[in-house]
Amino acid sequence: NFLLEKYYHHIFTADFEIIRLIEDLGLKEKLIWLESRMGLYYDKKIHPFGTPGELLKFKHLSVLDKLRFGATVLFLKSYNNWKELEKVTATEWMRKYAGEKVCKVIWEPLLIAKFGKNYNRISMAWLWGKIKLRGSSRSKTGQKEKLGYLMGSFGLLIDQLEDEIKKNGGAVKKGEGVVNISPAPGDRIFIRTGNGEYEFDKVISTTAFPLLVRMAPGLPEAYKEKIKRIEYSSTVCVILILKNSFTYNYWENISDNSIPFGGVIEHTNFIWPSAYNNKNILYISNYLYREDELYNCSQEELLEEYSRHLKKMNPNFSKDWIEDYFIFHDEFAQPIVTTNYSQTIPDFKSPMKNLYIANMAQIYPEDRGMNYSVRLGNKIAEIVLRE
Structure with a gap:
């Protein structure tokens, strides 16, 4: 048996508050920093998409589009006046400065995956925050991203906090709605x-x-x-325990809105499978709404639908790979910013x-x-x- 988060978690090198808390609680030795790999599913293929070099090799954007993409990302990483950015939507800003093609291929699918029908209402300040934080986890050359994880799961942090509360005379009441x-x-x-x-x-x-x-x-x-x-938007998060690895990357965004989920995160491409009895762990991320069919369908129906689309992404995938699965719902997962x-x-x-x-x-x-x-x-x- 092993502990695993219901929803995928990692931290960034600039996450100073939680790093300080981890250290204060005596868990510093459990915190590891590892390089991660990112991909983008577009035009029926998974493309490496985590470094400037991989962007240059991405054939679905012109040279000018790549330059505009890179320039806008670099600008946003160093820009701090978010109050100006919150006055416009992310799609408006990106269309104007990154261009229509970059917006359609990269940013619009990301916003749809996160906010669905409300993607056109989302403030540019939200997207600025995502880009700025992600950039902080890269090396000075921008080539490699390092992410942090607590070996044994972030549940260790919660357990240690509970112990400290009790040591200081507090009480923790569990299971009392x-x-x-x-x-x-x-x-x-x-x-x-x-x-x-x-x-x-x-x-x-x-x-x-x-x-x-x-x-x-x-x-x-x-x-x-x-x-x-x-x-708020809601979420359904599926965890698959697989016999085989699904992909090469840790994190894959999906730029194809015919696929009913926004990303796949193969946890064991970040933390080695030996920590999980040599199992392969795949999270499937999907933000949607309480009234949506996939939020309300049975677990069997959801698994069947997802398996069909996973096979599009990896033709070798088979439902026979699935040794076990877990499905979690959260009605109020993401505020609509x-x-x-x-x-x-x-x-x-x-x-x-x-x-x-x-x-x-x-x-x-x-x-x-x-x-x-x-x-x-x-x-x-x-x-x-x-x-």
Whole structure:
């Protein structure tokens, strides 16, 4: 047996907050940095697409397109005025500066894979954040990318945090879904779970905004209407345990919207298979919406549909390769980061006194991720302790 994340995880060399937390918790020796390989599935073929040299060999863009692609990426890596970028959509900006072909081949499929029907509404500030962070993980020559992973899974980090909380007199209640959050006498906060009732001086809610509205019906209607304006896409993440390796790369983006998922991540092309009983582990990433058919179909139907498209990408693939599989759903996986998103983000303090809010929809202009969750946790802790 081995531990594995439900959703693929790695960290970047510039993820200073989570690196510091890993070190503070005594897990530094478990953190390894490895080079990764990236590919792009386009025109019925997987192309290496992780370095400038591989870009030059990519025959589906002209020399001028490649120059415009490279120039815009280099510009965005060094550009810091995201407030200007959030005024325009990513597709508008890329069409103007990178060109129509680059937008169609590279950026538009990525946005569709992440946001589906809302891809044309996404702020350029979101795409800027992705490009800037990814660039920080490369060597100075831009040739090689290094990513970090905790050997034994990032579950070690969670377990160690739990131990530290308990050592410092705290308690961790597992399996207690929160049913209700409401004011209590003396400006305290009352919480009811499926297992009991509690009162606290201060409470921090880290759930998605739609869940907060359900749990705290006593919030003012105007506030609830404001947070309801933040939209989310959902996700279905499939993990396949395979007899054979599916691809050469760690990460492959898919520039073909006839394929119903946006990327495949072969974890064991990043971390060696010997750490997982010599099994090959493939994640299939798919962002979609709660009403979509693939979100609601049976596991067998989903596996059948995905297998058909995996065979397009690798003609040698067969369902017989699959030794086991796991499927996970998250209804509120990715906030829809529209133009001028900064103006829609609610404050950390809710209208209910001593109820604070800190969730991934408030991570901006960076995209949500483990490092920025740690940063957000530090920030909200400082706010609560000051008051």
